[in-house]
Amino acid sequence: MYDLGxxxxxxxxxxxxxNRWxxxxxxxxxxxxxxxCRHIVMMPRKEFDKKMKRVLVKKGD
Known part of the structure; x- marks a missing residue:
């Protein structure tokens, strides 16, 4: 799963x-x-879940 940061x-x-967000x-x-490029995109959680491939770096790592 993913988290803030x-x-x-x-x-x-x-x-x-x-491809790093x-x-x-x-x-x-x-x-x-x-x-x-620091561009910001906002999308509904359902759409994000569909478009996300994987977590590269957890915030604590």
């Missing part, structure tokens, strides 16, 4: 060709920030 990989890369807000919606 984790770095995740999405199924499709961002336009800047990076940091989770910066959790609730009914999830807000993620691209690690490369």
């Amino acid at each position: 984790d770095i995740v990989e999405m199924k499709k890369p961002h336009a800047c060709q990076t 940091e989770i910066i807000r959790m609730g009914m919606d999830i807000k993620i920030r691209c690690e490369n």
Whole structure:
């Protein structure tokens, strides 16, 4: 599972060709920030669950 501050990989890369996103807000919606260009995307949790591939780095690691 994922948590606030984790770095995740999405199924499709961002336009800047990076596929590392940091989770910066959790609730009914999830807000993620691209690690490369710092672009922020907000999406419903259900959509996020569908588009997320895996957790790359847990916050505590």
